[in-house]
Amino acid sequence: MGNLVIFPIIIPIIIGMILVIFRKNIRLHRVLSLVAAISIFVISLVLMNRIKTDGIQVLQLGGWEAPFGVSMVADMLAVILVMITSVVAFCCLVYAFKTIGEERELFYFYPLFLFLITGVNGSFLTGDIFNLFVCFEVMLVSSYVLISLGGTKGQLRESIKYILVNLISSFLFLVAVAYLYAMTGTLNMAHLSVRIAEVGQDGVMTTVAILFLIVFSLKAGLFLFFWLPGSYSAPPTAIAAIFAALLTKVGIYSIIRLFTLVFYHEPEVTHLLIGIMAAVTMLLGAIGAVAYWDIKRIITYNVVVGVGFILAGVASFTAEGITGSIYYLIHDMIVKALIFLLGGTIIYFTGTSNLKEFSGIMRLQPKFGWMFFIAALSLSGIPPLSGFLGKIFITEGTFASGYFWLGGIGLLTSLMVLYSIMKIFMNGFWGYTDVREESETMSLKGLLLPMGILTALTIALGIGAEGISEYVDLAVEVIMNPSIYIDAVLGSAFVERV
Amino acid sequence: METLMSILVGILFAIGIYLILTKTLLRIILGTSILGHGVNLLIITMGGLEKGGPPLLGIKGLTYVDSLPQALLLTAIVINFATTALFLVLSYRAYKVLGTDDTRSLRGKSDG
Numbered sequence: 001m002g003n004l005v006i007f008p009i010i011i012p013i014i015i016g017m018i019l020v021i022f023r024k025n026i027r028l029h030r031v032l033s034l035v036a037a038i039s040i041f042v043i044s045l046v047l048m049n050r051i052k053t054d055g056i057q058v059l060q061l062g063g064w065e066a067p068f069g070v071s072m073v074a075d076m077l078a079v080i081l082v083m084i085t086s087v088v089a090f091c092c093l094v095y096a097f098k099t100i101g102e103e104r105e106l107f108y109f110y111p112l113f114l115f116l117i118t119g120v121n122g123s124f125l126t127g128d129i130f131n132l133f134v135c136f137e138v139m140l141v142s143s144y145v146l147i148s149l150g151g152t153k154g155q156l157r158e159s160i161k162y163i164l165v166n167l168i169s170s171f172l173f174l175v176a177v178a179y180l181y182a183m184t185g186t187l188n189m190a191h192l193s194v195r196i197a198e199v200g201q202d203g204v205m206t207t208v209a210i211l212f213l214i215v216f217s218l219k220a221g222l223f224l225f226f227w228l229p230g231s232y233s234a235p236p237t238a239i240a241a242i243f244a245a246l247l248t249k250v251g252i253y254s255i256i257r258l259f260t261l262v263f264y265h266e267p268e269v270t271h272l273l274i275g276i277m278a279a280v281t282m283l284l285g286a287i288g289a290v291a292y293w294d295i296k297r298i299i300t301y302n303v304v305v306g307v308g309f310i311l312a313g314v315a316s317f318t319a320e321g322i323t324g325s326i327y328y329l330i331h332d333m334i335v336k337a338l339i340f341l342l343g344g345t346i347i348y349f350t351g352t353s354n355l356k357e358f359s360g361i362m363r364l365q366p367k368f369g370w371m372f373f374i375a376a377l378s379l380s381g382i383p384p385l386s387g388f389l390g391k392i393f394i395t396e397g398t399f400a401s402g403y404f405w406l407g408g409i410g411l412l413t414s415l416m417v418l419y420s421i422m423k424i425f426m427n428g429f430w431g432y433t434d435v436r437e438e439s440e441t442m443s444l445k446g447l448l449l450p451m452g453i454l455t456a457l458t459i460a461l462g463i464g465a466e467g468i469s470e471y472v473d474l475a476v477e478v479i480m481n482p483s484i485y486i487d488a489v490l491g492s493a494f495v496e497r498v
Numbered sequence: 499m500e501t502l503m504s505i506l507v508g509i510l511f512a513i514g515i516y517l518i519l520t521k522t523l524l525r526i527i528l529g530t531s532i533l534g535h536g537v538n539l540l541i542i543t544m545g546g547l548e549k550g551g552p553p554l555l556g557i558k559g560l561t562y563v564d565s566l567p568q569a570l571l572l573t574a575i576v577i578n579f580a581t582t583a584l585f586l587v588l589s590y591r592a593y594k595v596l597g598t599d600d601t602r603s604l605r606g607k608s609d610g
Contacts, residue, residue, distance in 0.1 A: 130570055137577045144584055148591075156592040157604050160523070163585050167530050168518070170581075174537045174574055181567065182544035 005059040005074045008040045008082050008121040016114035029110040037090040044083035051076050056488035066490045067191040073127035076475035081124045084330055088245045088337045089117050091450035095341055096238035098446045104149055116142040123250045130187045133173050140166050147235045158234035165227040169218035176211040190489035193262050193482055201265035209263035209270050220251025223277040225304045233296035237344025244303050245337035252310050260479045267317050275315030279409045281308030286413040289420035295353045298420050299343045305413055306332045312406050313394035321397020323476050328390025338375050338454040345447055350435050360433035369429045371455045376425055378458045380418035386461035503543040510536030523589045523599040534578040541571050
């Protein structure tokens with residue numbers, strides 16, 4: 001009955017493996033990868049409706065009961081994220097058709113892309129902490145290859161740093177899992193939650209929790225984001241967009257999952273620490289975004305600001321804050337993919353990423369200009385667009401829990417984000433048309449479609465927030481009451497027996 | 499026994515981190531490899547080192563050692579193996595293209 005839960009993971013991996021066999025047939029690659037993205041989208045819609053009527057969907061792999069086997073758990077938060085992942089993947093794929101180039105396509109770009117999606121979906125849906133590690137590795141190994149695919153000098157240089165940082169964080173993840181196993185004797189997240197609730201979260205357990213926080217902060221770019229600006233500006237646009245939209249979000253999701261399901265007993269230590277790290281992240285990210293005149297740098301630092309903001313809501317640990325975090329997480333995945341595609345298109349169009357070298361694109365490409373304008377407003381959270389609702393809930397949550405400084409920094413950095421992105425708009429799109437000669441007759445046909453879809457989505461999410469609010473509320477309910485999750489995974493009989 | 503193993507793991511970690519902080523790419527990769535060994539030993543140590551038969555049902559014994567950490571370890575080893583292989587090839591390629599294995603000269607602008 002719950003078999004549907006595994007499909008978002010096995011569809012991309014099976015299609016990816018088929019594509020590896022037919023290396024030369026690029027048309028097949030394109031068609032099948034789009035089919036994969038669309039079918040994941042459809043399945044996640046079906047799953048969302050099932051969760052709404054029947055509660056959390058759980059699949060015990062191989063029929064082994066919960067703490068002994070690996071469980072796949074689809075709660076509302078995970079399924080929403082899987083759905084947004086498929087939308088973003090679809091748009092980045094369509095964008096890649098035009099821009100990625102035959103050389104990369106021949107060398108397994110689409111299979112790697114699908115394996116990346118496999119890892120991301122697996123991380124969202126797994127209910128086992130070691131399985132989470134494995135899914136992380138599936139995602140990371142694909143991203144190692146994607147970041148270096150093509151082998152330009154800049155890519156090689158950045159991929160060495162990226163791989164080194166991620167190898168070390170993977171080792172730390174294993175260390176944390178080993179400690180956790182030594183103390184609780186289980187790896188299933190629901191069972192971990194039960195065990196820790198029984199014995200209490202003492203000092204050692206909190207230390208392990210902080211070790212997990214360090215691991216996921218390295219992955220998510222929370223405070224430990226030193227690797228992020230370089231790595232995200234090295235690969236081609238379509239790859240950078242999928243990285244910005246998905247990779248850091250998986251780290252954020254893991255922080256949300258672990259610190260609301262497992263380590264929620266000492267919020268005055270762990271959640272305060274998340275709050276401080278989030279505040280520093282927002283400030284440093286916003287300073288970075290304001291400082292540069294390079295489009296790639298500005299948008300990569302905006303990724304960092306987004307991470308800090310989402311986790312500010314988690315740090316408040318109130319229903320409003322978490323609601324805001326989920327709205328903002330959805331918005332952030334869409335708008336970061338959009339802004340990376342837009343930024344990449346500017347570079348493709350003008351041939352430079354330096355803002356001082358061109359101006360007045362608006363006259364040549366009005367549609368593109370307006371899309372950028374909408375994306376910029378959405379990114380900084382102007383009311384009718386999707387960024388607003390998340391921001392208002394997160395600010396409300398931080399104020400409700402007494403972290404006024406955190407909410408204040410969030411609002412301040414919103415202004416800095418608006419400035420940084422409007423700097424691109426005003427310098428690049430306004431003024432006299434001053435671009436290189438070939439840009440004047442260049443057409444953006446085909447590139448506008450994926451960006452248009454994402455722009456439409458960010459408008460629709462802002463205006464039609466009422467439509468998804470019942471789904472978000474269900475997600476928040478599970479996050480604020482871990483017992484719902486535990487009952488669904490272990491069965492209420494098990495919980496009573498213990 | 500656990501104490502002894504913990505000290506060994508600590509030494510391996512120290513060596514690994516020292517090597518990662520040096521400036522030659524090959525030393526960095528050796529460092530990650532040693533760090534990986536430390537992590538693997540830590541997993542097996544944290545699973546408990548009690549005496550018992552190997553986890554094979556054919557061998558009749560009163561007790562068996564915990565088999566779960568061994569499974570985790572085996573997974574971690576192959577993942578580590580794959581990433582190390584990729585890292586080695588990548589640094590070879592970087593050496594060919596960039597002409598250096600010194601991390602100081604790996605700085606600079608993205609295309610330079």
